[in-house]
Amino acid sequence: MNDFGFFPKKEKTSIEELNVVPILDMFVAIVFFLLLSVSMIGMTKIVLPPSSTVSIESNSTKVPLNPKLLVLATNGEANDIKVILKWEGASPGSQTIEFKDDIFSNQKKAIQEINEMIKKFKEQFPEEKTIQISMQSKIPYQWLISTMDGVREILSDMVLNSYSLADSMRE
Numbered sequence: 001m002n003d004f005g006f007f008p009k010k011e012k013t014s015i016e017e018l019n020v021v022p023i024l025d026m027f028v029a030i031v032f033f034l035l036l037s038v039s040m041i042g043m044t045k046i047v048l049p050p051s052s053t054v055s056i057e058s059n060s061t062k063v064p065l066n067p068k069l070l071v072l073a074t075n076g077e078a079n080d081i082k083v084i085l086k087w088e089g090a091s092p093g094s095q096t097i098e099f100k101d102d103i104f105s106n107q108k109k110a111i112q113e114i115n116e117m118i119k120k121f122k123e124q125f126p127e128e129k130t131i132q133i134s135m136q137s138k139i140p141y142q143w144l145i146s147t148m149d150g151v152r153e154i155l156s157d158m159v160l161n162s163y164s165l166a167d168s169m170r171e
Contacts, residue, residue, distance in 0.1 A: 007074060008069045021139050058103065062087070062089075062090070063090055064087065064089060065087045065088060065089040066087065066088050066089070066103045066132065067085060067086070067087040067121065067125075067127055067128060067130070067131045067132065067155075068084075068085070068086045068087070068131070068132045068133075068134065068161070068165075068169075069083070069084070069085050069114075069118070069131055069132070069133045069134070069147070069151065070083070070084045070085075070086065070134050070135070070139045070165075070166050070169055071083050071133075071134070071135040071136065071139050071143060071144075071147065071166065072084065072135075072136050072139075072166055072169075073136050073138045074098065079100075080098070080099065080100050080101075081098070081110070081139070081143075082096060082097070082100045083096065083098075083099070083114055083117070084096050084139050084169075085117055085118070085121060086169075087121070087125075090149075095117050095120070095121070097113055097114065097117055097138060099113075107142075107143070107146060111146050111147060111149075112150075114147060114150060114151075115151070115153070115154065116149045118131070118150075118151055118154045118155065119154055122154050122155065128155065129155055129156050130155065130156055130157040130158070131151060131155045131157070131159070131163050132158075132159045133147060133148065133151065133158055133159070133160055133161065134160070134161035134162065134163065134165040134166040135147075135163060135166055136163055136166045136167055136168075137163040137167065144160075
């Protein structure tokens with residue numbers, strides 16, 4: 001019947017082997033995570049004591065000083081510099097030092113004068129440990145580093161403020 005070529009001969013099909021390697025890999029991973037989760041169940045049964053809070057009432061009406069050391073360029077250039085130490089609190093006040101013309105050649109002397117101003121402040125307020133430092137954007141970075149090095153010897157905690165604070169507080 002198949003002599004005329006109307007019906008092609010069927011080729012014998014063979015059964016292909018099933019690739020079980022990916023399935024076994026999946027089972028190994030599942031077994032690993034099952035074993036891991038069993039060991040984690042024991043850790044979730046830890047009993048912690050209930051949390052508690054403590055409130056401390058302070059009768060102190062003392063207003064913080066918030067001292068600020070501002071370094072400003074007085075004439076728009078960084079050659080003339082004005083250093084202002086302002087503080088708030090029960091007795092607010094300020095101290096100012098101005099440096100004129102070619103301040104960079106006498107930077108050590110200027111930093112010493114700033115340190116003397118900070119020492120006077122520290123003598124007046126011996127409990128104060130923090131100072132906020134802000135410099136205008138025109139002031140060179142070396143001034144910031146030198147000022148911080150000097151102030152650190154007198155007041156242990158420093159907070160650096162943005163130059164925009166110094167720009168806005170310009171007198």
